[in-house]
Amino acid sequence: MRSLVNFIAKIKSGASQVCAPVYSHLKYDIVPNEKKIIEQPDILILEGLNVLQSSKDYLHDPRHVFVSDFVDFSIYVDAAENLLQEWYIDRFLKFRAGAFSNPDSYFSHYAQLPETEACLTASQLWNEINGLNLKQNILPTRERASLIMTKSANHAVQSVRLRK
Known part of the structure; x- marks a missing residue:
């Protein structure tokens, strides 16, 4: 996180000029030496789970610097938890047939x-990791966003809330 803040x-x-590491979705890690x-840039778009974290999340460390300290405008893309779980499992199954089949993955x-x-494994991963992360770390940051865009079951924009 410190590297991202820097x-x-x-x-x-x-x-x-600023160097950024290259991330491999295949290796699920930063590519060494790349x-x-x-x-x-005129506009820098950041996507990530911790972008909206702030000092409210780290009361024990008031001097901690956060990505959100540098953000001018933030968008939180929201959806009902049951949809997020469904989409996660669907994506897991698609990756199983595609990217996961690469032996280097x-x-x-x-x-x-x-x-x-595979369905049971995806559900277990959701329940033990992704769903918990959503509840404990991601959802608590939602109201800090400048704009909250909620998606419906077909991924269409259902609502948009702009904070004044």
């Missing part, structure tokens, strides 16, 4: 699971 601080301070050069061990077991 990266954004350099961008905000007007550095002519960087992307960012040159004074971090998740390759899921590719060979029978459909029923």
Whole structure:
């Protein structure tokens, strides 16, 4: 997290070039020794689970610097939890047939699971990791967003709330 804060601080301070690490969704990690050069962007879009965290989440460390300290406008894309779980399981099953089947994939061990077991595994991962993370770390930051966009079952925008 500190690297992301340092990266954004350099961008905000007007550095002519800032290096960003390259992330591999295949390896589920940062690619060693691979960087992307960012040159004074007019708009920088950040996507991530911790972007809206603030000092309210770290009362024990009042001097902690957060990504949200540098954000001018934030959008929280919301949906009902049951939809998020359904979409997670659907995506897991699609990846199982696609990206997971690559032997170099971090998740390759899921590719060979029978459909029923894959559904159970995805549900278990949701319940033990993703759903908990949603409740404990993500949902508490929702109201800090400048704009909350709620999606419906078909991923269409259902509502938009702009904070004054």
